């Protein structure tokens with residue numbers, strides 16, 4: 003019997019898919035995992051076929067308000083509450099460095115990483131307000147740390163994650179009185195399509211992410227942290 007609910011965006015590959023598998027091992031969870039295109043989401047959709055009670059795949063581009071509304075409506079058919087939202091979907095355009103940055107790349111990255119997170123969260127807010135110890139995890143990056151930014155970090159991505167950090171701060175203050183904990187997390191440099199040269203596997207990453215999420219207390223609300231819970235500078 004499922005007693006807890008979680009929504010994970012960008013769950014067809016990378017860290018989002020690893021999070022989905024990890025929560026699937028916790029049989030008390032019903033997991034709503036979103037993906038964009040069925041063609042590139044075979045592993046998620048096959049897993050959902052095997053676990054129909056526990057894993058509900060939802061087709062949702064975080065830049066498409068119609069799809070966000072539809073996904074939220076499907077969640078409401080199953081439950082009136084969400085305990086955890088992981089805003090994980092994100093994008094990075096390589097080689098988009100100052101001097102050669104384009105408005106197009108900047109806006110595209112911003113739309114997914116910032117506006118997408120905003121719209122998904124706002125559409126799921128009524129459900130989160132009914133959640134038990136509700137938590138919002140915004141998957142950011144140390145790339146969005148203004149005080150530690152270094153030359154080799156991609157421009158548009160860094161701008162978008164810095165903006166996401168502010169959005170996350172706003173959520174944490176606005177939702178505090180609703181007893182929703184919001185945190186901004188840098189997952190580490192993880193070996194996925196976004197960082198193929200990194201060493202740490204998504205499975206190692208999410209093992210520690212789950213511990214972090216379990217351990218969140220009201221006093222953590224609004225923090226920017228690594229997955230081992232140490233503080234990052236804004």
Ligand SMILES: NC(=O)c1ccc[n+]([C@@H]2O[C@H](COP(=O)([O-])OP(=O)(O)OC[C@H]3O[C@@H](n4cnc5c(N)ncnc54)[C@H](OP(=O)(O)O)[C@@H]3O)[C@@H](O)[C@H]2O)c1
Nearest residue numbers: 012016017038063064090091092143191192194195196197
């Ligand atoms: N990997 C790292 O080292 C690292 C470091 C710091 C932070 N992060 C952050 O961690 C999160 C997950 O990263 P990852 O490494 O797992 O990346 P990834 O392997 O590139 O996966 C990105 C995921 O986001 C989805 N996505 C992208 N744009 C979307 C949109 N408009 N609507 C819906 N879904 C969209 C992708 O879906 P499609 O398959 O349809 O494209 C995919 O599921 C991101 O927010 C990233 O910025 C990663």
